[in-house]
Amino acid sequence: MVSSRHNPSTARRIAKEIRRGESPESLLPLARSIPDPYYRSLSLVSIASSVNSRKSQSIFESALKEVGDVKQIWRRIELLGGITKSLKTISDENLKNGIFGKVLMLSLKEEEEHAKDFIVKYSKNYPDKLLETLLAHSVNLAQYPFESSKAVIRTWVKKKTIDSLISNVSELEGDLRSRLLGYLHFQLSKSKIQIEPTALSLALQANNSEEILR
Template identity: 30%
Template sequence: MARHREHMPSAYRTLIRGSRQGAPLEGLVEQAHALEPYYRAQALLELSSRNDVAQRQAQSLVRDALSTAERVEQEWRHAELVGELAKGLADWRSARDRPPAMRALMVHLQTLHGEALVTVLKEVAPRLPAQLQHDLLELALANTGQEVASAKPVLRAWVSDLQPAAVMANLSQLPRQQAVRLLGYLHLQLRRKKRTVSPTPLEQALTLGPGAEGLRYLASVAEQDELNLLTDASRERPPDEAARLLGTLAGTVHRLGNRTLAQEWLGEGSKLAGEINDDTTRQKVLETLARGQERLSSKAAKATPAVVAELPTSAGKHALGLWNGYRGGLKGPHLRALARAGALCAGFGFELALVDFPEMDLPILARRVAQESHADGGSWFAALVAEKRVRQFSGVPGKWVGTLVATTPQPAKPEPPDSFEGRLCLLMGVGPQGLPGKLLKASKFHLELTGHSVELETATAMGVIAERLSRL
């Protein structure tokens, strides 16, 4: 059975080739049903698009494909498959034929819940037409316990076509914490698309009276000229929350280059902290704000270019790839991982590929890694950036990285041979989860690091990967 499964991709490709060469449909459908569910569903959809298939039979094959998809047990593989089916249906047959097929896809999505639906929406949302995104958003918001995570990929995919006022009104009906989070995320996506609206989603979120956590999130997506709105809202909170929030906003505005305003807000926060009744809380808040003042006045915190070390190695044969498994914006774990990767790439002579990391100009990112990571290697990362040995990618990396090798405790493909000729890129996940299905599928090779399927902590795995890569 294992040997048979290994040849499923070949059997699928043979079937598709036969279909495109005009082989009889009946025999091909029979062959499709002999495939494992992942390939069977794709084969049935391909057969449904043939010109010699009547509309009713085509719709039946689509329903069969979607029903088959439910039998794919691995969550990431199921999500990947449904994404491929959605991609195929997006330009399936004629525009007149598509609505019933799209409705069948939506019915399939309604059978999913929790993390499974979140994973599928990330694959499906970018592939569905704009007219279905409203229904997709409603489905996401009904995913109890995962509303925010479900809605984000839909908003991201729909942002170019959605009507902001209507969507903002819809999001504002959610529980306050969820509404603030999603309005802030919509604000970020609209800004990236250079779409201006009034009021902005951030302004709408502030009308909901966000708590301290919500204000901190809004600060992470705000532009410098919007931070005054957040300071006004922060001042309306109790003294302990207001003081902490002003400290957070001071750090944000300082990273954006306004050190004077950062000092002003830290000073105001210290005055508010003096109004805190509880002695212990007051002391903790004052200590936090004092550390902020120290960072502002220290040499490391000044807005100067990162110190660039002289690299001990030239650009090497291979690349190390880091995939971002965290949600949200740039955080401390990102900066520490980049500092460690910078040191390894500098020492072993690798290039560095950053996959699905928060968008940021590399020189600015280098300065933040050097100043804020609190880990050795920050200056090496800056040196790699200066030498153009770091590149950013969204989704599957391009040709620059070479042949992809996915590191995974459960390999499903062969390891790269010792005699491999050419450039390799060893991919690893940074964060609470392993590499996603799209990268496991796109990689030509898989590599298990320990020989015993033991998962390693990020820093440990990074060191092992660097050593293994240096021997390939």
């Protein structure tokens, strides 16, 4: 078994060996011997991201099970964020999107404040195809719908065409719709993207007040 004080260095060693061309599967015993579930999970994700799809699914499942054994909430959120960074390298789109979805669901099981933190910090790692799902969950956070949804909007404007984003935000109700349309207008202006009607005009129509932008 790896000494607990060597958890980070062992995880780095596994990632380094994979980059050097070492067989990922040969590193599984070493990864599983790491005492800390945080680094054990990250190491398993590194391995799963580097083997063929048929073999990687079960390794990913093992890695995600480790998340629940991490005691501190902030470390669980940080771990989930670290996993999203590794997932970006997977070539199998179906596998990648499926694991991204499971990571999101794990974050949403935490208290809302921490789920919000996950979305704000790590939505930038999510694939284009999952941004609509991410937004749908963001707007449904009871206490933090605006803050979390802003992060998704920032990512969306940078990565994806905005027609469906405008449609999704316009279908929301009440003050949240107006505030997010106002924020979308700001992001579009910042990115020099022009649309008609503007997100600002849609926001003002929705709220009939400029208070949303103050």
